[in-house]
Amino acid sequence: MFYGSRVWDRLEHAQGPATDLADLLAQVRADDWDAATLYALEQRLVGDAVHSAAPVVVPLLLDVVEDPALPDTGLMVWLIGRIAWVARTARPEAIDPAWPDAWERALPRLLALTDHDDSYVRAWVPSALAAAVDQADLVWPVLRDRVPVEPDAEVAAALVLAAGWLGVPQARDWFAGLLDADAVVVRMAAVLGLRHLGVPIEEAQLPLLVEGFVKSFELDTVWCVSGRRTTGVPGLARELGDDVPTLRKILVSVIGLDDVLLRYHVMMQSVDVLHPSMLPAIAAWLTDPDPPNRFVAGYLPAAAGTDAAPYADDIATRLTDWPPSAHAAMVALAVLGDERAVEPLVRWLPEGRTTLVMAEGDFWTPPPLEEVLIGMRAHADALLPAVRERLDKSADEAESAAFRRVVEAWQAPQRQ
Secondary structure, eight states: OOOHHHHHHHHHTTTGGGGGHEEEEEEHTTTTOOOOHHHHHHHHOSSSSTTTTTHHHHHHHHHHHTTTSOOOOHHHHHHHHHHHHHHHHHSSGBBTTTTHHHHHHHHHHHHHHGOOOOHHHHHHHHHTTTTTTHHHHHHHHHHHHHHHOOSSSSHHHHHHHHHHHHHHHHHHHHHHHGOSSSSSSHHHHHHHHHHHOOOOOOOOGGGHHHHHHHHHSSSTTTTGGSOOOOHHHHHHHHHHOHHHHHHHHHHHHHTTTHHHHHHHHHTTTGGGGGGGGGGGHHHHTTTOOSSHHHHHHHHHHHGGGGGGGGGGHHHEEEEEESSSHHHHHHHHHHHHHHHGHHHHHHHGGOOOOSSSSSTTSSSSOOHHHHHHHTGGGGGHHHHHHHHHHHHOOOOHHHHHHHHHHHHHHHHHHHHH
C-alpha cells in the first residue's frame, strides 16, 4: 500500500521534502504514468546520496512490479537499480541509515524477479543485483542457476555481466564454461566476467568481443549493469575499465563494418577514447555514402588535433560536401592551422556563431574559437577582414573581447 501524507512529510528526497512522492507513486500504481512521471521520480530519488525517502519507495516500487495486473513495469526495476548504484558509490555519510535494512529486505524480492513472466522486467533485474557486492554470496548462485534456463539471450548476458560485477572468485570456472555458450552475447559477457576476476583478455578473443558487441547493439538492455541505460560503447567501456587499448581495437573493427547506423553511433561515441591508431579507420569513412557518417568522420579528426595532420588532404575533399560535413571539415582543418580552412572561415565568421560545432548538444566540445583562430596566425591577413566584420556586428562584450585578443595575438609578432 502507499502511505498517507504524514509519512511523506517526515521524509526527504534529492529535491527537498518528499510530499510530492505520494502523487507520483499513485500514478505508477494506477498505471497512469509516462516518461514525465519516471523522470520526476528519477530526479527525486537518484543523485549523489540516498535520502530518507528511498528506503520507503523501493518496497512500494517492488509492489508495483510484482502486481500481475500492472504491465510494463520494467522501468520501475531500472529505477531501483539506479538507487542501488547510488548506494554502492556514494559516501557512507550520504546514505540514509535505513537504507541497508531496506536493501536487505528488497534483495529476495529482486532475486525472485529473475523468473518474472515479462522479459523486460527480467532484463533490468541484473542492473540492481550487480550492486549487491556485499551480498554477493547470496546473489551470484541465483544468477548462475538462472542463466541456463533463461530463454532470452539478452537477459542471460545481462545476468552474466552482473555476476562479473559482483567479483566472486568462485565464479571463475562458471565464466570459463560459458565461453562455449550458444549465444554470442553470453560468450562475450563471460569473457568480461573473467576480466573482472583479473583474467586478461587475449588477442584471440577480440573477434568474439566484436561479434558480441555488434549483436548487443541490436538489443536493448545488455549493458544496463551500472543502472544506466546506454547504447553499446559506454557499456563496453565500463566493462573494460582501464583496458582502453582493447576497447580501441574493438571500436576500430566495428567502425570498419558495413553497417551504417552502427558505424555512426560507434564513431560518435568514440571521441572519449580517440587515439591516432583509430584515425585510419575513421578517415576511411570521410567518403561514407551516408551523409551523417561523413559529418561525424569529419569532426573526429578535429577532436584528434594535430594527430590528424596526415589526413588533411582527405579532410579537405569534404569542404564542398553536404553542409554539415563541409563545416566539420572546415573545423578539422582550422584546428590543424591548414590554409584550406581560410576561405570557409571567411564566409562563416561573420555569421555570428560562438562555437565551432554545428549546434548545441553535439557530441564533441571543440576548443574555443578564439584559441583556434590564434592558431591560424599564419593566415591572419586573409582572416582579418572577417574577424573585424564579426567584431563590428557583435553586441556581446565577452565575445568582442575574445576577438580583440585574437587580433592582438596576430599582431603581436609584428610589434617585436
